[in-house]
Amino acid sequence: MGERAAGGPPTFLIVDDELVNAMLLEAIVGARGFHVITAADGEAAVARFQEQPVDMVLMDIMLPKLDGYEATRRIKAMDPEGFVPVIFVTAITDEQRLAQCIEAGGEDFVTKPISRVQLNAKIDAWLRTRALYRTVTAQRDALGSHQERLEREQETAERIVARASASEALEAPGVWYYYRPAAILSGDILLAARRPTGSLLLLIGDFTGHGIGAAAGVPGTAHIFYERTARGAHPAELLDAINASLADTLPADMFLAAALVELDLHGGRLGVWNAGMPPVWLIRSDGVAATFPSVDLPLGVVWDGARGRRQLAYEALPTGAWLYACSDGIVEAADPEGNLFGVAGVEAVLTGSPPGAGFERLLAEVGRFRGGQEQLDDATLVAVDLDRLLTEGGLQDHGVGMVESWQSELVLDAATLSHANPVPPIINLLSELGALEADRQSLYLVVAELFNNALDHGLLQLDSRLKYSDEGFEAYYRERARALASLEAGEIRLRVHLDGQASTGRGVVIEVADSGPGFDYNAAPDDAAGDRLPAGRGLRLVRALCEEVTFFPPGNRVRVRYTSGGG
Amino acid sequence: MTIHTDYEDDGQALVLYIQGFFDYSLHKEFRQAYKGVEGIRRYIIDLSETEYMDSSALGMLLLLREFASDQGSEVVLRNCSREVRKILEVANFQRLFQIEAQA
Numbered sequence: 053m054g055e056r057a058a059g060g061p062p063t064f065l066i067v068d069d070e071l072v073n074a075m076l077l078e079a080i081v082g083a084r085g086f087h088v089i090t091a092a093d094g095e096a097a098v099a100r101f102q103e104q105p106v107d108m109v110l111m112d113i114m115l116p117k118l119d120g121y122e123a124t125r126r127i128k129a130m131d132p133e134g135f136v137p138v139i140f141v142t143a144i145t146d147e148q149r150l151a152q153c154i155e156a157g158g159e160d161f162v163t164k165p166i167s168r169v170q171l172n173a174k175i176d177a178w179l180r181t182r183a184l185y186r187t188v189t190a191q192r193d194a195l196g197s198h199q200e201r202l203e204r205e206q207e208t209a210e211r212i213v214a215r216a217s218a219s220e221a222l223e224a225p226g227v228w229y230y231y232r233p234a235a236i237l238s239g240d241i242l243l244a245a246r247r248p249t250g251s252l253l254l255l256i257g258d259f260t261g262h263g264i265g266a267a268a269g270v271p272g273t274a275h276i277f278y279e280r281t282a283r284g285a286h287p288a289e290l291l292d293a294i295n296a297s298l299a300d301t302l303p304a305d306m307f308l309a310a311a312l313v314e315l316d317l318h319g320g321r322l323g324v325w326n327a328g329m330p331p332v333w334l335i336r337s338d339g340v341a342a343t344f345p346s347v348d349l350p351l352g353v354v355w356d357g358a359r360g361r362r363q364l365a366y367e368a369l370p371t372g373a374w375l376y377a378c379s380d381g382i383v384e385a386a387d388p389e390g391n392l393f394g395v396a397g398v399e400a401v402l403t404g405s406p407p408g409a410g411f412e413r414l415l416a417e418v419g420r421f422r423g424g425q426e427q428l429d430d431a432t433l434v435a436v437d438l439d440r441l442l443t444e445g446g447l448q449d450h451g452v453g454m455v456e457s458w459q460s461e462l463v464l465d466a467a468t469l470s471h472a473n474p475v476p477p478i479i480n481l482l483s484e485l486g487a488l489e490a491d492r493q494s495l496y497l498v499v500a501e502l503f504n505n506a507l508d509h510g511l512l513q514l515d516s517r518l519k520y521s522d523e524g525f526e527a528y529y530r531e532r533a534r535a536l537a538s539l540e541a542g543e544i545r546l547r548v549h550l551d552g553q554a555s556t557g558r559g560v561v562i563e564v565a566d567s568g569p570g571f572d573y574n575a576a577p578d579d580a581a582g583d584r585l586p587a588g589r590g591l592r593l594v595r596a597l598c599e600e601v602t603f604f605p606p607g608n609r610v611r612v613r614y615t616s617g618g619g
Numbered sequence: 620m621t622i623h624t625d626y627e628d629d630g631q632a633l634v635l636y637i638q639g640f641f642d643y644s645l646h647k648e649f650r651q652a653y654k655g656v657e658g659i660r661r662y663i664i665d666l667s668e669t670e671y672m673d674s675s676a677l678g679m680l681l682l683l684r685e686f687a688s689d690q691g692s693e694v695v696l697r698n699c700s701r702e703v704r705k706i707l708e709v710a711n712f713q714r715l716f717q718i719e720a721q722a
Contacts, residue, residue: 361638361668476640479671493671493702500642500673522650522682529643589710590674596709 239266
């Protein structure tokens with residue numbers, strides 16, 4: 053009612069009880085090509101208006117049944133949003149009564165005798181106003197439904213992000229966190245999970261920007277974090293995986309500044325890797341015990357040159373210490389003059405508070421500093437009471453304490469040997485399942501030497517004396533690559549056994565067997581002069597690092613026992 | 620690149636930074652990094668970013684030592700982690716090289 057479908061000429065409702073007047077108006081309006089309907093009294097006018105869409109009404113005042121004022125009131129009441137202009141056309145010249153036209157809801161009036169030019173001018177002006185009104189209304193409605201859709205979508209995204217990043221491990225005793233997005237969705241990320249060793253891993257990060265764009269990277273990152281951590285990935289490997297995924301999927305201007313913290317309570321140490329975040333602090337009652345500033349490029353900026361480059365810096369766990377980490381939203385909180393709270397400000401609050409009070413006090417101070425200013429960036433703060441986490445963190449249910457003994461055997465056939473190196477995964481397995489970090493390098497060397505011996509000399513029958521000169525060194529590896537490519541038969545068995553119950557320390561037994569003919573192990577050189585030769589050193593290193601080295605006839609099987617901290 | 624180089628002491632010292640796994644897969648890159656550079660008095664191998672090394676890495680260090688001593692230069696191993704240092708000591712490399720612990 054009162055509304056007209058888009059397109060086609062506008063429809064005019066002409067209301068006049070005198071036929072001559074009605075005809076005159078119809079002639080003027082009709083000459084413009086407009087569509088006309090008529091009514092001879094007020095009630096009929098209201099009825100016509102109700103029956104069909106109308107764009108403008110030309111209304112007489114003196115009408116039978118219902119006068120023009122009342123008919124106008126009813127028409128306006130029927131369609132308060134529609135904006136159909138009502139122009140009174142009247143012989144009345146009394147100013148009081150003309151003013152009543154506007155009071156009744158009419159837009160304008162023209163007085164009889166009708167001037168064609170004046171009437172047309174008014175009609176044009178009001179048609180323009182009506183068009184403008186309809187445009188604005190349509191835009192408002194579109195904006196409203198757009199806003200509504202955006203909010204619905206944001207809520208969906210928020211649920212996805214919340215689900216993806218929900219960290220049960222954040223609820224551990226001794227862990228406090230604050231996580232406040234500037235928009236519904238946050239570009240800040242706070243993840244926590246236990247490694248199979250029982251260590252607690254915390255990732256606090258900040259994607260470039262905030263809101264929906266920044267949050268887009270959160271679910272993928274959270275997925276990698278939980279999945280890799282559960283599978284026992286080394287933190288360095290975890291960081292590589294997140295970096296590769298972000299470098300792959302995010303546009304060039306988006307990246308993740310992040311700090312990864314490993315709380316290795318069994319090992320009595322804590323490791324931090326910080327790339328683009330404010331410093332991570334270790335605070336004790338006597339001040340700052342350690343600070344870990346940003347040392348690397350944020351994640352997702354560049355593809356990696358080398359695996360395992362992102363190493364955590366480890367520190368022994370002091371007693372009575374609290375760990376604090378936060379995002380830019382805390383450090384860069386601004387007061388009404390635009391001054392920033394700053395790293396020094398955060399440190400001053402943390403060192404100026406009794407241990408444990410720093411978390412609440414920092415949030416209070418930042419809030420006061422902001423002085424009612426809106427929070428412009430996502431803000432995250434996490435604090436860990438290390439003593440409490442250690443005593444109440446339920447660590448006895450996790451990890452190392454439970455790893456007592458396990459073994460694993462790997463059989464590699466010729467086809468696999470030609471393209472795969474089993475040493476790094478074996479080392480990862482060992483370190484995830486109980487071998488100490490301090491033994492990683494030595495274990496790597498032992499496994500690598502035994503494996504390379506079995507492959508190079510057992511299966512490929514290469515002569516390491518080739519390596520005595522620079523040219524020979526290259527020739528040796530050329531020959532090795534050639535022999536490896538054409539290797540058709542043979543296999544290497546690698547058996548690793550971690551014995552967690554060894555009384556003198558954690559022992560690792562490594563056994564390597566190849567299907568080659570074997571070698572005269574009694575004749576293996578063992579003299580100090582060999583130190584100066586570029587080859588033949590591997591086996592002597594293994595002997596030096598391991599407690600027991602046993603060869604089995606015909607010299608194609610060797611078993612060594614490595615003891616933690618040994619060599 | 621897993622090896623990158625830098626100069627110190629007005630170009631008289633060449634520093635080789637070795638990232639990640641120091642093993643035979645680096646032998647070409649390692650050799651290219653020091654061959655053909657004139658007037659070097661000290662070759663410094665910076666191991667701060669080295670994850671693991673095996674005996675072929677030790678072999679490569681010995682080849683560098685041979686190359687350096689032909690020119691009357693010395694080789695210094697710098698920023699060794701405790702673990703890497705242990706391997707070097709097990710191999711008795713402290714007799715052949717000047718070894719500096721992690722800065």
